[in-house]
Amino acid sequence: MTQTMTLSRRFAGREGGWARPPRQVPTQTGPLEPLVGQRILAILDCENLSYGSRDLGFHFAYDRLAALLRNVARTCALHAFFSREPGDAAATRFVARCGWVAHPYDIQTVRSYRGTERLANSDGLILFTSGLLASHSDADVVVLASGDGALVSDLARFLRSLPKPRRIVTLSLAGSTSWRLDARRNPAITANIEIGRDCLRPVDRSYRLKGAM
Numbered sequence: 001m002t003q004t005m006t007l008s009r010r011f012a013g014r015e016g017g018w019a020r021p022p023r024q025v026p027t028q029t030g031p032l033e034p035l036v037g038q039r040i041l042a043i044l045d046c047e048n049l050s051y052g053s054r055d056l057g058f059h060f061a062y063d064r065l066a067a068l069l070r071n072v073a074r075t076c077a078l079h080a081f082f083s084r085e086p087g088d089a090a091a092t093r094f095v096a097r098c099g100w101v102a103h104p105y106d107i108q109t110v111r112s113y114r115g116t117e118r119l120a121n122s123d124g125l126i127l128f129t130s131g132l133l134a135s136h137s138d139a140d141v142v143v144l145a146s147g148d149g150a151l152v153s154d155l156a157r158f159l160r161s162l163p164k165p166r167r168i169v170t171l172s173l174a175g176s177t178s179w180r181l182d183a184r185r186n187p188a189i190t191a192n193i194e195i196g197r198d199c200l201r202p203v204d205r206s207y208r209l210k211g212a213m
Contacts, residue, residue, distance in 0.1 A: 025056055025174060026196040029065075032072050034141065034169050034191040040073040041139035042171075043130050043155070044100065045146030046082035046091075047122065049195075052147060052176035058200035065171075065199045066099035069143070079133060081126045083107050103129055123151050127158070134159050134166070143193075145171040149178025156188035169193060 044062075053060040062080065070076045080100035084091050085107055095102040105122035134142060142159055144152045147170075156168040167190040170181050174194060183189040 029196040029199050035072050037074050038140045039075045039138055040141050040143055041137045042078045042143040044080040046080055048146040048148050052173040053200055057203055059203055061199050061201050062098035081122050083122045130155055141167045141169055143169050143171050147172035147177035149180035153180045160188045
């Protein structure tokens with residue numbers, strides 16, 4: 001229970017919903033005990049963390065999180081998922097420079113009965129690719145870095161059904177984490193980690209111009 005207490009106080013106020021961003025963000029990301037000395041496979045939802053960080057007045061620091069995970073883990077495989085305009089390689093280069101394997105989802109423009117629509121949700125790519133990665137991984141722990149209740153709940157349940165048992169740990173931001181991910185209530189999730197200021201940067205124009213997502 002101690003592994004979830006800090007984050008659980010900042011879960012969204014209703015099942016599957018989202019809370020207003022709190023004013024306080026912890027200084028340090030934690031608790032990290034579930035990751036220490038473990039073989040880690042990390043799945044990162046860039047849109048969820050980027051937008052959640054901006055709501056709090058920050059940019060998400062992908063390089064800092066990569067360094068933090070490598071520092072505490074025995075081994076690390078870091079995979080980041082995001083949507084992009086077809087052919088736009090800027091985000092891919094940025095994520096790769098920060099130490100992550102990039103998995104871009106090309107935004108599609110389609111016609112439907114509602115007219116022209118842009119399909120920019122990378123959740124399907126996250127679900128499919130995560131299953132492939134986990135099936136070929138020797139990881140003890142899968143870190144799901146997102147506060148999206150539907151995506152992470154489904155992904156945690158699917159990963160727990162694979163032949164090799166793994167612990168599932170979420171990593172997300174205060175104010176943009178669904179109640180459904182509370183490890184005390186979700187049997188597919190082992191522990192929750194809250195992202196702190198050590199993995200964030202204050203919003204400023206100079207950093208944004210360098211290609212921050």
